[in-house]
Amino acid sequence: xxxxxxxxxxxxxxxxxxxxxxxxxxxxxxxxxxxxxxxxxxxxxxxxxxxxxxxxxxxxxxxxxxxxxxxxxxxxxxxxxxxxxxxxxxxxxxxxxxxxxxxxxxxxxxxxxxxxxxxxxxxxxxxxxxxxxxxxxxxxxxxxxxxxxxxxxxxxxxxxxxxxxxxxxxxxxxxxxxxxxxxxxxxxxxxxxxxxxxxxxxxxxxxxxxxxxxxxxxxxxxxxxxxxxxxxxxxxxxxxxxxxxxxxxxxxxxxxxxxxxxxxxxxxxxxxxxxxxxxxxxxxxxxxxxxxxxx
Numbered sequence: 001x002x003x004x005x006x007x008x009x010x011x012x013x014x015x016x017x018x019x020x021x022x023x024x025x026x027x028x029x030x031x032x033x034x035x036x037x038x039x040x041x042x043x044x045x046x047x048x049x050x051x052x053x054x055x056x057x058x059x060x061x062x063x064x065x066x067x068x069x070x071x072x073x074x075x076x077x078x079x080x081x082x083x084x085x086x087x088x089x090x091x092x093x094x095x096x097x098x099x100x101x102x103x104x105x106x107x108x109x110x111x112x113x114x115x116x117x118x119x120x121x122x123x124x125x126x127x128x129x130x131x132x133x134x135x136x137x138x139x140x141x142x143x144x145x146x147x148x149x150x151x152x153x154x155x156x157x158x159x160x161x162x163x164x165x166x167x168x169x170x171x172x173x174x175x176x177x178x179x180x181x182x183x184x185x186x187x188x189x190x191x192x193x194x195x196x197x198x199x200x201x202x203x204x205x206x207x208x209x210x211x212x213x214x215x216x217x218x219x220x221x222x223x224x225x226x227x228x229x230x231x232x233x234x235x236x237x238x239x240x241x242x243x244x245x246x247x248x249x250x251x252x253x254x255x256x257x258x259x260x261x262x263x264x265x266x267x268x269x270x271x272x273x274x275x276x277x278x279x280x281x282x283x284x285x286x287x288x289x290x291x292x293x294x295x
Contacts, residue, residue: 009034012089020070025063027053029072032064033087041076041084046137058141061134062172068134136162139175140197146183146240147195148262161201170205178208183240185211187262188225231283232257236269255280 009030016026031052035042046060053060064085067073076084139162140153151158165175178200186192194200200208224237228245231252236242241261255277261267271277 015072015089018070021066024053024055024059025066028060028063029067029087029089032067032073032085033089036085036087041086043084045083046134056141058138058145061137061141064134065138065172135166135172138172139179139201142176143179143195143197143200145263146179147187147192148243148264149195151197155197158197158201161197165201165205170209174209175201178205180240181211182208183262184238187240187242188237229287231280231287233269233271233280239267239269241267252277252280252284 011026011030015021015029018026021029028049031049032042032044035044046057046064050057050060064073068075072088074086074088076086136159137153140151140158144150153159162175182195182200186195224234225244228237232245236257236259239259241263242259243262243264244260246258246260246266255271255274257269257280259267259269271280
């Protein structure tokens with residue numbers, strides 16, 4: 001373990017009991033606080049924090065955004081490559097010895113000695129520096145995960161689109177919903193090429209958000225790729241993360257179908273009932289006979 005010039009961490013009861021924070025967000029807050037070097041702040045990257053907490057960078061990005069929104073952390077500066085965070089807990093501890101007795105839920109509303117409203121200053125920093133927003137990183141990472149793409153959060157046009165929608169009041173959950181719906185609609189079709197920030201986060205964003213989910217429509221299923229066997233149920237192809245069938249596990253096991261996801265991992269689909277499982281197995285046996293297989 002790398003040497004750290006500190007004796008440990010102390011978690012205020014109000015932070016530990018804050019139900020708005022999940023356990024990972026609390027751990028990340030404490031790590032940022034322990035790395036906050038006074039005036040220099042904490043310059044640890046999402047990659048470093050993710051390694052320390054043994055989680056994904058997108059989860060770190062989401063957690064940091066959440067901590068900023070709640071007033072626990074502020075973004076001190078960003079030079080295009082390195083982001084510097086500052087723990088509000090450390091600043092309170094230095095300037096107000098009674099902070100530990102305060103309700104941390106009101107950190108955003110509390111005043112430091114200079115009577116500067118923390119919430120206002122944090123919001124100002126966020127608006128002035130949208131390019132370093134972890135909100136943007138979380139959204140783009142989620143798009144890449146679901147669509148199997150490799151877009152970068154640092155592209156100015158992508159940042160501008162996400163910032164514009166955020167200023168209109170749309171949340172990270174809204175972005176995830178749009179991504180989920182359009183992946184369900186377009187993956188495996190000629191429209192898959194439009195699973196990109198320019199299309200998804202543009203002026204039609206609200207329209208996409210309010211679209212009826214693909215699987216709830218009384219319409220035809222997504223276009224089946226040519227290499228998907230006939231026995232594979234349409235529901236498998238309709239999975240948002242479906243990319244292709246796995247060539248090594250191209251058979252159902254108790255009706256459970258294994259496929260390859262857009263992220264290059266294994267995904268499974270379960271029939272839900274014994275009758276459905278038996279039907280899938282029967283379809284598979286018929287398909288195998290036509291191909292000259294033995295069953």
